[in-house]
Amino acid sequence: MLEIRNLHAAINGNEILKGINLTVKKGEIHAIMGPNGSGKSTLAKVLAGHPQYEVTAGEVIYEGKNLLELAPDERAREGVFMAFQYPIEIPGVSNAQFLRLAYNEKRKHLGEEELDPLEFKDLLKERAKVVEMDASFMTRSVNEGFSGGEKKRNEILQMAVLEPKLAVLDETDSGLDIDALRVVAGGVNQLLTPDNAIIVVTHYQRLLNYIVPDYVHVLAGGRIAREGGKELALELESKGYDWITNPNVAGSANLNAAS
Amino acid sequence: MSTAELLSTQEYKYGFVTDIESDMIPRGLTEDTIRLIVEKKNEPEWMLEFRLKAFRHWLTMTEPKHWPNITYPDIDYQNIIYYSAPKQKATKASLDEVDPELLRTFEKLGIPLTEQKQLAGVAVDAVFDSVSVATTYKEKLKKHGVIFCSFTEAIRDYPELVKKYLGSVVPTNDNFFAALNSAVFSDGSFCFIPKGVRCPMELSTYFRINNSESGQFERTLIVAEEGSYVSYLEGCTAPKFDRNQLHAAVVELVALDDAQIKYSTVQNWYAGDEQGVGGIYNFVTKRGKCAGKNSKISWTQVETGSAITWKYPSCILQGDNSIGEFYSVALTNHAQQADTGTKMIHLGKNTRSTIISKGIAAGRSNNSYRGLVKVMPKAEGARNYTQCDSMLIGSSCGANTFPYIEVMNHSSSVEHEASTSKISEEQLFYLQQRGISQEDAVSLIINGFCKDVFLQLPMEFAVEATRLLGLKLEGSVG
Ligand SMILES: Nc1ncnc2c1ncn2[C@@H]1O[C@H](COP(=O)(O)OP(=O)(O)OP(=O)(O)O)[C@@H](O)[C@H]1O
Numbered sequence A: 001m002l003e004i005r006n007l008h009a010a011i012n013g014n015e016i017l018k019g020i021n022l023t024v025k026k027g028e029i030h031a032i033m034g035p036n037g038s039g040k041s042t043l044a045k046v047l048a049g050h051p052q053y054e055v056t057a058g059e060v061i062y063e064g065k066n067l068l069e070l071a072p073d074e075r076a077r078e079g080v081f082m083a084f085q086y087p088i089e090i091p092g093v094s095n096a097q098f099l100r101l102a103y104n105e106k107r108k109h110l111g112e113e114e115l116d117p118l119e120f121k122d123l124l125k126e127r128a129k130v131v132e133m134d135a136s137f138m139t140r141s142v143n144e145g146f147s148g149g150e151k152k153r154n155e156i157l158q159m160a161v162l163e164p165k166l167a168v169l170d171e172t173d174s175g176l177d178i179d180a181l182r183v184v185a186g187g188v189n190q191l192l193t194p195d196n197a198i199i200v201v202t203h204y205q206r207l208l209n210y211i212v213p214d215y216v217h218v219l220a221g222g223r224i225a226r227e228g229g230k231e232l233a234l235e236l237e238s239k240g241y242d243w244i245t246n247p248n249v250a251g252s253a254n255l256n257a258a259s
Numbered sequence B: 001m002s003t004a005e006l007l008s009t010q011e012y013k014y015g016f017v018t019d020i021e022s023d024m025i026p027r028g029l030t031e032d033t034i035r036l037i038v039e040k041k042n043e044p045e046w047m048l049e050f051r052l053k054a055f056r057h058w059l060t061m062t063e064p065k066h067w068p069n070i071t072y073p074d075i076d077y078q079n080i081i082y083y084s085a086p087k088q089k090a091t092k093a094s095l096d097e098v099d100p101e102l103l104r105t106f107e108k109l110g111i112p113l114t115e116q117k118q119l120a121g122v123a124v125d126a127v128f129d130s131v132s133v134a135t136t137y138k139e140k141l142k143k144h145g146v147i148f149c150s151f152t153e154a155i156r157d158y159p160e161l162v163k164k165y166l167g168s169v170v171p172t173n174d175n176f177f178a179a180l181n182s183a184v185f186s187d188g189s190f191c192f193i194p195k196g197v198r199c200p201m202e203l204s205t206y207f208r209i210n211n212s213e214s215g216q217f218e219r220t221l222i223v224a225e226e227g228s229y230v231s232y233l234e235g236c237t238a239p240k241f242d243r244n245q246l247h248a249a250v251v252e253l254v255a256l257d258d259a260q261i262k263y264s265t266v267q268n269w270y271a272g273d274e275q276g277v278g279g280i281y282n283f284v285t286k287r288g289k290c291a292g293k294n295s296k297i298s299w300t301q302v303e304t305g306s307a308i309t310w311k312y313p314s315c316i317l318q319g320d321n322s323i324g325e326f327y328s329v330a331l332t333n334h335a336q337q338a339d340t341g342t343k344m345i346h347l348g349k350n351t352r353s354t355i356i357s358k359g360i361a362a363g364r365s366n367n368s369y370r371g372l373v374k375v376m377p378k379a380e381g382a383r384n385y386t387q388c389d390s391m392l393i394g395s396s397c398g399a400n401t402f403p404y405i406e407v408m409n410h411s412s413s414v415e416h417e418a419s420t421s422k423i424s425e426e427q428l429f430y431l432q433q434r435g436i437s438q439e440d441a442v443s444l445i446i447n448g449f450c451k452d453v454f455l456q457l458p459m460e461f462a463v464e465a466t467r468l469l470g471l472k473l474e475g476s477v478g
């Protein structure tokens, strides 16, 4: 579904991604972890087509297409979804209005009939159950005045409405309380099918107890420094990143193990 | 890619010209011109006097070119045609006698006038250049005692009412353009809602300028007697000509005790091309007087057209507990200039006013809000709330806010909030990430920004306004 080859990307002339390689197949869950500033959000935004990032080398093939050639809205209509680490407020535009427009764009793209406000209301009601979101949020302006956790929940509501093929969830867990985490993670699990794939960016093993990854990738210094199965997350939790990012520590650890 | 430069290269779809023979008077403005207009319109002596008094005053006045934040070349007032009417029978017994070409024109503008096709729930007075060509639902309204007719007919059929109220809110010497209008106005709409009547349908006037050489000087007078209610809508378009045309209208509203007038405008005069060639100079005086206690006047305007907009729909809050409201969206693009706002004059006790202004500037345009809140010494407990928000699209446009506050009563409260924002790249990206095209994203953000104003518009007008803003910003590029 997704193949990232030697991806380099820069912002304001600073190279942040320095050769990322990543392959995601249908039905898989990938976790991306890594220290602050290592480039996790950058990778997510580059995949979504944020205009401020410049891809300086490499390629991204998504469903057989060159993803980097598509405008952000085209990527979205092709099924690429990104849950924002910091969701944006759109004053005066109701959540329902926004979601219906987005949903209908996708339907049009698929050559399907658009839904009118009443039909959409029913659909929205159904999808809101996935993340247990109260109806009162549908008439409020998009993310305006939402608490941190509510914003995150709203991101997954959007995912539930748009049913993306590839969802990149950027630290959706941060800001959620323990109960909300369970609900939202449960919602994400409901949305996983054999035909789609999810990349979760997180700092915490806790989320991965709910959304169990097939692979864990550790990003450091703009490269994937380490890869493994879900155990890797547990290992990181106990050892911290130093173990990967600081070659001396890692080296001495290995030596110790060998002796 | 950046948010910069939104272009509205969208064709102005109302830019066509109707080929119709006109009865025109020669260019220029003298007392003889006024006599000729009065003669053409068969007006009584008192109207001639009203006009001449205004004209003589106008001669002593200077054009307000310095205080508004607008620039334009000098207007040659002797090079304008002050009266241009499509040739047709003087009095029309029924709509069937209206020139089919005119009916077709209005139909094309989305305003069908013939019996079979008339818009449901809205009575329309259709004004073409200098004259009203048709008014729908006149008879039906009459049954409720509501008078809705062209100004020409009002002068002929209801002289006492017109005499009583004409110039009572905007005196002939009020300002340069109002004086000019008072001298030469050719037609317009007259509405009278008698005591205790809730007008059964929306009343509306649709203004169309067709002749490239003429100006349009129309007059609207709405009187709502005690306890009555009316909602009035105004729409306007003009063909695309490469020379500027003057539109100087006067609108007067009078609300007596417990009466309510809701006045909504969607202004879409031709704005000129991208280089700023052509377009309407829209110099309009609109004022309402809340003459009676507990009366209320609301102005809602969506200004999207005209090369220059100069208008300040105002309320004189004379009756105790009266309420004045001003809700405005002004969008300027390319080389358009708008200097618009309101005046709320608090005279009576416990009078309240609300001002919500949303200015959107794109291209190289210039968009200013200018508002006066004046609380007179006797206005105990008067309250005003003003909110002025500007949104800039691109970096070559300008937005300004000029609030004037004069408070002469210490028991009153005046609140003013202002903000300036830009459509952020992050907002656009967020919406695009959900599959919404950049153009639709801009439109959505703008509509959200204008929501508080659109909520005030009657349903059909709100839909039209939303569509119009979308069109005006179509072709937006990042
Ligand atoms: N406009 C910019 N100019 C220069 N550097 C930037 C800019 N935007 C982001 N960066 C830098 O890019 C690097 C990667 O940021 P990114 O947001 O991808 O990190 P992250 O891995 O998501 O971190 P976190 O875990 O804190 O969310 C950071 O060092 C950040 O400071």
Ligand SMILES: [Mg+2]
Pocket: A040, A041, A042, A085, A170, A171
């Ligand atoms: Mg991040």
